[in-house]
Each structure stands twice: as C-alpha cells, then as structure tokens.
Amino acid sequence: MINRGQSLDGDGYVEEIPYTYGYHPELAPSRMRFALLLAGYEAPEVRRACELGFGRGLSLAVHAAATDIHWYGNDLLPQHVAGLRELVASSGARVTVFAEPFADFCTRDDLPSFDFIGLHGVWNWVSIENRARIVDFLNTRLAPGGVVYLGHNSLAGWRSMLPLRQWLVADVERSRAQGLTLADGIELARTRAAELADPELELPSRFLRGKSIAYLAHELFNRDWHPMAFRDVEHALQRADLAFVAEARGVDAFESLNFTAPQRAQLGALDRGAREDAKDRFLARKFRRDYFGKRGGLRVLSAAERLQRLQAQRIALACSRERAMADLVVGACAVRIDPQRVARIVTLLAEHGPLSIGEIATEPAEFSAALECVALLIDRAAVALVINDSVDERIDHACRAVNERLSRLAQTQPEVTVRAHPVYGVGEPTG
Ligand SMILES: C[S@@+](CC[C@H](N)C(=O)[O-])C[C@H]1O[C@@H](n2cnc3c(N)ncnc32)[C@H](O)[C@@H]1O
Numbered sequence: 078m079i080n081r082g083q084s085l086d087g088d089g090y091v092e093e094i095p096y097t098y099g100y101h102p103e104l105a106p107s108r109m110r111f112a113l114l115l116a117g118y119e120a121p122e123v124r125r126a127c128e129l130g131f132g133r134g135l136s137l138a139v140h141a142a143a144t145d146i147h148w149y150g151n152d153l154l155p156q157h158v159a160g161l162r163e164l165v166a167s168s169g170a171r172v173t174v175f176a177e178p179f180a181d182f183c184t185r186d187d188l189p190s191f192d193f194i195g196l197h198g199v200w201n202w203v204s205i206e207n208r209a210r211i212v213d214f215l216n217t218r219l220a221p222g223g224v225v226y227l228g229h230n231s232l233a234g235w236r237s238m239l240p241l242r243q244w245l246v247a248d249v250e251r252s253r254a255q256g257l258t259l260a261d262g263i264e265l266a267r268t269r270a271a272e273l274a275d276p277e278l279e280l281p282s283r284f285l286r287g288k289s290i291a292y293l294a295h296e297l298f299n300r301d302w303h304p305m306a307f308r309d310v311e312h313a314l315q316r317a318d319l320a321f322v323a324e325a326r327g328v329d330a331f332e333s334l335n336f337t338a339p340q341r342a343q344l345g346a347l348d349r350g351a352r353e354d355a356k357d358r359f360l361a362r363k364f365r366r367d368y369f370g371k372r373g374g375l376r377v378l379s380a381a382e383r384l385q386r387l388q389a390q391r392i393a394l395a396c397s398r399e400r401a402m403a404d405l406v407v408g409a410c411a412v413r414i415d416p417q418r419v420a421r422i423v424t425l426l427a428e429h430g431p432l433s434i435g436e437i438a439t440e441p442a443e444f445s446a447a448l449e450c451v452a453l454l455i456d457r458a459a460v461a462l463v464i465n466d467s468v469d470e471r472i473d474h475a476c477r478a479v480n481e482r483l484s485r486l487a488q489t490q491p492e493v494t495v496r497a498h499p500v501y502g503v504g505e506p507t508g
Pocket residue numbers: 088090096097098099100101129130131132133151152153154157177178179180196197198199202203207295
C-alpha cells in the first residue's frame with residue numbers, strides 16, 4: 078500500500094499531502110440534541126466532549142468557541158494539532174488536545190469521561206487494531222447516558238470502488254517506485270483509470286474526475302480503507318454496549334422525504350439493522366452520519382413530551398431568503414417537499430426573526446409537514462437552531478477571536494467557509 082514505507086508512527090496514514098479543511102455540523106451537540114429529539118429521546122447535557130482524529134480541527138475549534146463545552150481531542154499529525162491550537166489560541170475556548178495516535182490517546186489515564194464523543198471520517202480509515210482501541214475508548218470514556226457520533230463510509234455506495242481502488246493503489250505504488258510524488262502518481266492513475274476499457278470501472282472512474290487530489294489521497298490512498306455495511310458497524314459498537322439511536326441529519330428522519338412508497342413498504346418490514354442497510358442501498362449512500370447511545374442509557378420521551386419540546390425549539394433564518402429557496406430547488410429531497418410550505422416558513426422567519434417551531438406550525442395537522450421543511454432547511458444551513466437566546470460575553474469573545482483567524486486562514490485556504498456563531502452554537506457558512 079501507499080503508506081507501507083512510512084514510519085510506524087504514521088499508522089499507515091497519508092502524511093505527504095495535507096488534509097482538506099472540513100466542517101461537520103453533526104459534531105455539534107445542539108445538532109445531536111435535535112436529531113435525538115426527532116427520534117424521541119432526551120439528549121444528555123453536554124459539558125465535556127471529545128473528537129477523535131479531528132483533522133484540521135475546524136469543527137472542534139468552532140464548537141469549542143460557540144459553546145460552553147470543554148472539548149478534548151487527538152490527531153496523529155502534529156501539524157493538524159498545531160493548526161487547531163493556533164485557531165483557538167487566547168480565544169478563551171476550552172480546548173485540550175493531544176498530538177497522539179489512538180494507541181496512546183485512547184489509553185491515557187488522565188482523561189475525564191465525556192457526554193459526547195465524535196469521530197467523522199476516521200472509523201473506516203484506520204486498522205482493525207485501532208478500531209478496537211476506539212471501541213474500548215467509547216466503552217470506558219463515554220459517560221452514562223452519553224452519545225457517540227460516527228460519520229463513516231458506507232459499503233453500499235462504495236461497492237463499485239473496491240476493485241478500482243485496488244488497481245489505483247497498485248498503479249500509484251508503481252509510479253512511486255519510479256520516483257513520482259504521491260500527488261503526481263494519483264493524477265496519472267486517475268488518467269489511466271479513465272482509459273481502462275472496463276464497463277464495471279466506468280462509474281467509479283468518473284467519480285475520481287471531479288475530486289481534488291488532496292481529497293482522493295486521504296479518501297482512497299491510506300493503508301486502511303474499509304467501507305462497512307451498517308450492520309457490521311452496529312455489531313462492532315455493541316462491544317461498547319452502544320446501540321443506534323438516530324441518523325445525525327434531521328432530514329434523514331423523514332422517510333417520506335427520502336424514499337418512494339414501495340421503498341418505504343420494504344423498509345417497514347425490516348429490523349433496524351437491515352433497514353439501515355437497505356436505506357443505504359436505496360440511496361447508494363457513500364457516507365452515513367449516526368448517533369449511538371449506551372444501551373438503555375437514554376430516556377425515551379413520551380409522544381406529548383416530544384411534541385412539546387419540538388414546538389418549543391426556536392429557529393432562525395441563517396441566510397438570505399433567496400438563498401434559502403434557491404438551495405431547495407437543487408436538493409435530492411426537492412421533488413417531495415412542498416416549496417410553498419418552505420417559502421411560508423422562510424418568509425415568517427425573515428419577517429419576524431427567530432420563532433419557535435410551534436409558532437410556525439400552528440395547525441396540529443400541519444406540524445409534521447412543517448417539521449420536514451424545517452429539518453430540510455437546517456440541513457441546508459438555511460435555518461439554524463437557536464441555542465443561546467442572549468449572547469454570552471465569553472462565547473462572543475471566543476467566536477470573534479476564532480473567526481478572525483478563520484478569515485485569515487480563508488485567504489490561503491478557500492475551503493475554510495465557516496465561522497463560529499455564538500447564538501447557534503455551530504458553524505455558519507460564509508457564502
Ligand atoms: C480522513 S481524516 C478526517 C479528519 C476530520 N475528522 C475531518 O473529517 O475533517 C482522518 C484523520 O484521522 C487521523 N488519524 C488517522 N490515523 C490515526 C491514528 N492512528 N491516531 C490518531 N489519529 C489518526 C488523521 O491524521 C486524520 O486527521
């Protein structure tokens with residue numbers, strides 16, 4: 078494999094090409110709370126959280142600045158950790174991070190227990206030994222009633238890439254042996270892949286064309302790359318006594334938005350694990366975002382409590398009215414959502430400022446349809462959950478400090494398109 082020759086410290090992870098800057102709102106505890114509420118669970122109060130393998134650290138920096146939560150985390154690469162420390166330096170955000178591999182971090186005896194532990198884009202890119210260390214960590218470090226976020230590659234969407242990836246890795250290894258850089262090797266392999274007269278490889282080869290070399294290097298060229306079926310992930314996490322609670326994107330909670338009537342009929346006949354796998358197949362999904370909780374550790378809300386809490390949830394328009402509507406037209410769910418209902422919600426928020434969902438959906442018969450629209454708008458970052466009604470001075474200062482650095486960083490890294498929001502507790506897109 079590509080990284081076989083690198084030091085053992087590298088753990089088979091691509092170090093030659095810096096990782097991309099990504100922001101993942103599902104790592105925000107406020108999003109977790111909303112997804113759990115949709116699924117009918119009471120979320121834990123999050124005081125301490127931890128992100129494993131945080132990469133460039135945008136999510137961790139934003140979530141630490143925009144909330145009161147003390148965030149911990151680790152990443153293998155010292156430059157990732159240094160970059161994150163620089164982002165939050167003297168901001169007052171409570172961040173404790175370590176430049177350590179999972180083998181060391183997960184066995185530290187000086188860590189607290191966490192109400193929320195997240196890992197995005199890590200699970201499938203590490204060895205079986207590291208997955209076992211992560212599971213042990215979740216088992217020992219998750220507080221009772223805590224929640225785990227896992228953003229992970231799904232086998233359903235990557236099936237066709239498996240044979241092409243093997244070919245690509247071998248091709249890049251040959252190029253490397255001839256002295257090419259990893260980036261040049263990948264570029265050449267991508268060109269050659271497009272010329273392979275193999276109809277089965279056409280689709281995955283087309284996928285490679287639209288992606289950056291940095292993305293491809295980290296997606297496909299680590300020593301480890303193991304997209305997994307949901308059921309296998311679920312099974313692995315059972316060792317930490319974790320059970321699936323909800324998909325992390327609120328919009329995924331509404332099957333009527335995402336699946337046809339015959340698909341829904343099929344899903345209805347399946348048990349939980351088989352159902353999630355079938356959903357991935359129907360959507361040819363490459364990436365899943367899930368919350369898991371300790372078995373029996375989360376309180377189930379009564380239907381009345383759920384409804385009352387959803388009605389009380391305040392939301393705000395987080396972009397212009399035009400963008401909120403424009404984004405909607407291109408989304409996958411657009412075919413099944415009523416644009417007039419969405420327009421009415423967007424207009425209400427634009428004219429009145431933040432409102433509770435109950436104030437938006439006053440007719441009981443309309444509530445569920447309105448909730449679908451709200452979940453979709455949140456997913457598109459057009460609407461945000463309001464988590465702080467008044468801006469806390471410390472959080473405001475931390476957001477300003479981190480945002481100033483993010484703006485500076487964005488001058489050289491155009492992927493940095495997010496800023497910490499002191500009222501929403503998440504990152505707000507700049508565009
Ligand atoms: C695909 S990246 C995802 C980064 C980040 N979570 C994101 O989604 O933007 C995987 C991250 O895991 C880290 N990583 C890989 N192997 C690791 C290990 N053995 N110990 C600690 N971190 C590791 C890498 O340095 C990298 O930052």
